[in-house]
Amino acid sequence: MDDQLALPVGTTLDRFIMRKQEEFPYATGELSQLLRDIALAAKIVNREINRAGLLGITGNYGQQNVQGEEQQKLDVIANIRFIRALRNGGEVCTIISEEDDHVIQTGNTEGKYIVAMDPLDGSSNIDVNVAIGTIFSVYRRTSDASGDGTLEDCLQSGARQVAAGYIIYGSSTMLVYTTGCGVNGFTYEPSLGEFFLSHPMIMTPSEGKIYSCNEGNLNSFPEGIKAYLDYCKEQNYTSRYIGSLVGDFHRNLLKGGVYIYPATAKAPNGKLRLVYECNALAMIIEQAGGMATDGTERILTKTPTELHQRSPLVIGSPEMVEKVHTFLAEKVLTA
Numbered sequence: 001m002d003d004q005l006a007l008p009v010g011t012t013l014d015r016f017i018m019r020k021q022e023e024f025p026y027a028t029g030e031l032s033q034l035l036r037d038i039a040l041a042a043k044i045v046n047r048e049i050n051r052a053g054l055l056g057i058t059g060n061y062g063q064q065n066v067q068g069e070e071q072q073k074l075d076v077i078a079n080i081r082f083i084r085a086l087r088n089g090g091e092v093c094t095i096i097s098e099e100d101d102h103v104i105q106t107g108n109t110e111g112k113y114i115v116a117m118d119p120l121d122g123s124s125n126i127d128v129n130v131a132i133g134t135i136f137s138v139y140r141r142t143s144d145a146s147g148d149g150t151l152e153d154c155l156q157s158g159a160r161q162v163a164a165g166y167i168i169y170g171s172s173t174m175l176v177y178t179t180g181c182g183v184n185g186f187t188y189e190p191s192l193g194e195f196f197l198s199h200p201m202i203m204t205p206s207e208g209k210i211y212s213c214n215e216g217n218l219n220s221f222p223e224g225i226k227a228y229l230d231y232c233k234e235q236n237y238t239s240r241y242i243g244s245l246v247g248d249f250h251r252n253l254l255k256g257g258v259y260i261y262p263a264t265a266k267a268p269n270g271k272l273r274l275v276y277e278c279n280a281l282a283m284i285i286e287q288a289g290g291m292a293t294d295g296t297e298r299i300l301t302k303t304p305t306e307l308h309q310r311s312p313l314v315i316g317s318p319e320m321v322e323k324v325h326t327f328l329a330e331k332v333l334t335a
């Protein structure tokens, strides 16, 4: 940990990865290379997002993904870019993507890692210049076998992540990630083509005054969530919701707050996907001193049974998540 603090703000991502490698039990350089591959894809996708309006790559792609959602052109482009970078990097044998029904076998049969990803998060905000993101989780194979990754390799609980992070394409582009030794944020400097350490050892405030959820679904929220939102209003908390999970999460991570996407009538298991949205952010928030649950159970202990399964999500400052639980438990008791 002390060594962690030794790296000053302004350290390049590459140098940071190199210095941290020795902290990682399997320090063979493969995970470091994988993180560099993700950073490379992020730079390319960032460039395309910034110029999307000029390149005619805004709007619908004209196809639906396995979730039944209209794919945006940038969903597909980001998916292609990350798959290509991970395949060419050679460290990843199998990829799970929001945009692909089935797992993607990269052909890197000696690759030791599995990546689960949401190539473009916040799709409804792509064309309106609101922050969007990419979310990724990294797992090791469950065995020393080579060949294609198995379904068992792809359906591991979030607690088995060896790395997790996100890229936010906002007023600046940042990469925020953890390998289990704290959370660090890097800001992209396009003119130099480099990510620089800008937010070392991020810790989220234990309590905040921001709550984030789509109250448009209020009528079908669980009673406990309705009661918690009333409590937030009584406390004069601030409501902030942009409709990009990465954007809402990032704000609350830095400022303190809670993001809630509960089960609703439209989405009885919640909307967000456990394997490539909830797990990564749960590892980040826990490493930053916060909490992530589905309203009762810790997200990281849930073992997925399907690639695209959904989960309710309550994530953020620990005292606020605890408060949500109190209201949920109370309403269950009095129901």
Ligand SMILES: O=P(O)(O)OC[C@H]1O[C@](O)(COP(=O)(O)O)[C@@H](O)[C@@H]1O
Pocket (backbone or CB within 6 Å): 069, 098, 118, 120, 121, 122, 123, 124, 214, 243, 244, 245, 246, 271
């Ligand atoms: O429009 P809603 O129901 O509030 O949902 C918004 C949520 O859905 C998402 O857009 C789902 O992610 P994708 O855009 O990757 O499909 C989240 O980013 C966001 O928090």
Ligand SMILES: [Mg+2]
Pocket (backbone or CB within 6 Å): 118, 120, 121, 122, 245, 277
């Ligand atoms: Mg998403």
Ligand SMILES: [Mg+2]
Pocket (backbone or CB within 6 Å): 075, 098, 118, 119, 120, 121, 122, 123
């Ligand atoms: Mg997405």
